[in-house]
Amino acid sequence: MELQDKVAIVTGASSGIGRAIAKALSGAGCKVALASRNIQKLNDLQDELKNKSLVVRMDVTDSESVEGAFKDIWDEFGEVHILVNCAGVMPLTYLKNQHLEEWLETIEVNVKGTLRCINAVLPAMKNQMNGHIINIASVDGIEVFKGGAVYGASKAAVIALSRAMRMELSPEFNIRVTSIEPGTVATNLRDDITDKELLEEKDYSGNEPKLEPQNIADAVLYAVSQPNSVNVNELMIKPTGKA
Numbered sequence: 001m002e003l004q005d006k007v008a009i010v011t012g013a014s015s016g017i018g019r020a021i022a023k024a025l026s027g028a029g030c031k032v033a034l035a036s037r038n039i040q041k042l043n044d045l046q047d048e049l050k051n052k053s054l055v056v057r058m059d060v061t062d063s064e065s066v067e068g069a070f071k072d073i074w075d076e077f078g079e080v081h082i083l084v085n086c087a088g089v090m091p092l093t094y095l096k097n098q099h100l101e102e103w104l105e106t107i108e109v110n111v112k113g114t115l116r117c118i119n120a121v122l123p124a125m126k127n128q129m130n131g132h133i134i135n136i137a138s139v140d141g142i143e144v145f146k147g148g149a150v151y152g153a154s155k156a157a158v159i160a161l162s163r164a165m166r167m168e169l170s171p172e173f174n175i176r177v178t179s180i181e182p183g184t185v186a187t188n189l190r191d192d193i194t195d196k197e198l199l200e201e202k203d204y205s206g207n208e209p210k211l212e213p214q215n216i217a218d219a220v221l222y223a224v225s226q227p228n229s230v231n232v233n234e235l236m237i238k239p240t241g242k243a
């Protein structure tokens with residue numbers, strides 16, 4: 001697909017993977033709506049972009065906030081071609097330590113937040129009979145581990161959702177759907193973890209192999225720049241050296 005002047009919305013654009021995706025899409029010619037809660041960081045990113053862009057405050061846990069942000073994007077651009085659902089949290093915990101509020105927040109942001117954004121973008125994409133929704137899932141939605149029960153469940157939900165979205169939205173509305181499943185990426189995501197026992201046992205201070213956010217942005221670019229007749233269903237990406 002020719003990306004010049006296509007309108008892309010990136011949630012979680014203030015940091016890490018979402019930031020890299022927003023920059024990459026803008027660099028490829030898209031008009032990008034930069035969405036998250038931290039306006040200062042989004043403004044800083046906007047200053048780095050050469051193409052037209054829009055900063056929108058969006059809290060994906062709040063339906064009104066999501067609907068309002070999508071209305072602002074629609075008012076500005078009048079069309080939308082790409083939605084990248086990247087906003088996410090990862091407060092890993094051992095179940096025995098009962099971090100209920102963090103478990104619920106994980107589902108609220110990673111699953112319900114993704115659903116809110118899909119719901120908000122669908123009227124435009126259905127009407128256009130065209131669109132591409134990219135969900136940033138995780139390898140943790142496929143390969144489970146101790147401490148990753150709720151986060152993994154949230155990403156397994158996103159992967160299952162993406163597969164069914166394709167079945168429903170691709171034949172009837174020409175909407176493409178891609179699930180991207182990264183392994184460990186060098187971002188601040190682990191700062192969400194408060195479970196002391198888990199932090200002591202996992203010891204994240206070592207030099208484990210990691211991807212860079214740009215590697216995931218490259219995968220997004222690959223998926224969106226395919227011809228309209230090609231749907232890249234799923235991409236699992238791990239750092240070399242990781243089992």
Ligand SMILES: NC(=O)c1ccc[n+]([C@@H]2O[C@H](COP(=O)([O-])OP(=O)(O)OC[C@H]3O[C@@H](n4cnc5c(N)ncnc54)[C@H](OP(=O)(O)O)[C@@H]3O)[C@@H](O)[C@H]2O)c1
Binds near residue numbers: 109181182187
């Ligand atoms: N890093 C990894 O190893 C890895 C691996 C696989 C998948 N992923 C996934 O990649 C995505 C991005 O993570 P990252 O690694 O780039 O982490 P990050 O640097 O911590 O970025 C998380 C992003 O999510 C946004 N966010 C969090 N809560 C939000 C909310 N309630 N409303 C709107 N935005 C919210 C944050 O923006 P604000 O704080 O400005 O709202 C931030 O932009 C996540 O879905 C994560 O699960 C990451």
